[in-house]
Amino acid sequence: MRAGTLVPLEVFTRMDPSLLRNAGEQTTRNLSIFAPVSPPAESIRNLSILVFAITGFIFLVVEGVLLYCIVRSRRRAAGETKEPPQVYGSKPIEIAWTAAPALIVFILTLVTARSLWEINIEPPSRPRASDQTLLVTVVGRQWWWEYTYESYNGKKLGFTTANELHIPASEPGVARPVYLSLKSADVCHSFWVPRLAGKTDLIPGHPNSLWLQTEQTGLFVGQCAEFCGTQHANMLIRVVVDPPPVFEQWLDHEASPALDNPGVVVGKASFLAQTCVNCHRVRGTSAQGTYAPDLTHLMSRRTLAAGMVPNTPDELRRWVDDPQQVKPGCLMPAFGLSGTDRDLILRYLMTLR
Ligand code: CUA
Numbered sequence: 001m002r003a004g005t006l007v008p009l010e011v012f013t014r015m016d017p018s019l020l021r022n023a024g025e026q027t028t029r030n031l032s033i034f035a036p037v038s039p040p041a042e043s044i045r046n047l048s049i050l051v052f053a054i055t056g057f058i059f060l061v062v063e064g065v066l067l068y069c070i071v072r073s074r075r076r077a078a079g080e081t082k083e084p085p086q087v088y089g090s091k092p093i094e095i096a097w098t099a100a101p102a103l104i105v106f107i108l109t110l111v112t113a114r115s116l117w118e119i120n121i122e123p124p125s126r127p128r129a130s131d132q133t134l135l136v137t138v139v140g141r142q143w144w145w146e147y148t149y150e151s152y153n154g155k156k157l158g159f160t161t162a163n164e165l166h167i168p169a170s171e172p173g174v175a176r177p178v179y180l181s182l183k184s185a186d187v188c189h190s191f192w193v194p195r196l197a198g199k200t201d202l203i204p205g206h207p208n209s210l211w212l213q214t215e216q217t218g219l220f221v222g223q224c225a226e227f228c229g230t231q232h233a234n235m236l237i238r239v240v241v242d243p244p245p246v247f248e249q250w251l252d253h254e255a256s257p258a259l260d261n262p263g264v265v266v267g268k269a270s271f272l273a274q275t276c277v278n279c280h281r282v283r284g285t286s287a288q289g290t291y292a293p294d295l296t297h298l299m300s301r302r303t304l305a306a307g308m309v310p311n312t313p314d315e316l317r318r319w320v321d322d323p324q325q326v327k328p329g330c331l332m333p334a335f336g337l338s339g340t341d342r343d344l345i346l347r348y349l350m351t352l353r
Pocket of ligand 1: 140233235
């Protein structure tokens with residue numbers, strides 16, 4: 001079954017529709033749980049179809065009997081007011097309508113338990129060399145996603161990035177499972193990329209975990225699925241599944257400190273002199289804030305503001321000028337920078353590739 005329902009994401013959010021396109025990937029706008037590409041999402045799809053089938057059958061039977069009764073017992077012409085035979089306390093009927101629902105609930109409980117068993121796979125307690133496993137800690141924040149890459153293939157990593165999660169594709173015979181440890185820095189959020197895995201909450205003080213694995217490369221989009229404040233609808237998720245060599249290249253690049261570009265020494269000094277550094281981090285500089293997105297490789301991301309707008313010079317300028325115009329209520333205020341300072345800082349930020 002392939003319903004392939006398309007939910008126009010831009011209807012709900014201010015997201016630029018161009019951000020839903022990705023080279024060679026036509027199905028990016030697809031947010032349907034009926035088009036899974038990862039084992040947990042497949043389990044959920046199979047369970048949903050079974051539940052829809054059973055409950056659909058019950059619906060048809062109940063509505064059928066109802067319609068039959070309405071037609072059968074409708075008001076007739078005068079003189080034809082005979083009531084049907086009235087039955088009281090029939091044992092076989094009592095047994096039938098107790099046993100049948102109990103059996104149905106029992107079956108649904110069993111298949112649900114099996115799906116939970118398939119989906120709830122705990123991350124390995126310690127990464128082993130060449131296990132092809134990626135471990136990432138995801139922290140939900142108002143209103144963006146922080147990703148700390150813990151380890152890949154047994155190698156310890158420990159760098160942090162934001163909003164765009166890159167994972168390696170599996171290949172026939174080589175599984176590359178991805179385990180996300182889900183935490184929250186403030187309120188409850190929920191991580192949901194429908195084609196990759198089920199909805200899993202990020203709860204303050206209670207880490208959850210999520211497992212996914214796919215052979216299909218490309219961009220998969222999702223959405224925070226738990227109301228978490230004014231910009232909840234703009235807390236978008238982008239998961240990029242890369243072929244393994246591309247992923248490893250990305251990983252090496254992302255793990256390295258910021259490139260020092262001699263052309264923007266003044267811009268860098270201006271950035272470091274501002275309060276930006278209290279919240280943002282640029283690895284390799286004195287900016288070591290951890291409250292806001294890590295900017296070390298800012299320009300390697302396609303979007304700003306958790307997937308809302310494309311990461312272009314114009315949008316970046318709008319953002320630095322006044323984030324409240326782009327994402328009202330977000331925790332970064334407008335700093336009222338002079339035009340010169342702003343341009344210097346922008347020029348510096350644009351070298352953070
Ligand atoms: Cu985060 Cu809704």
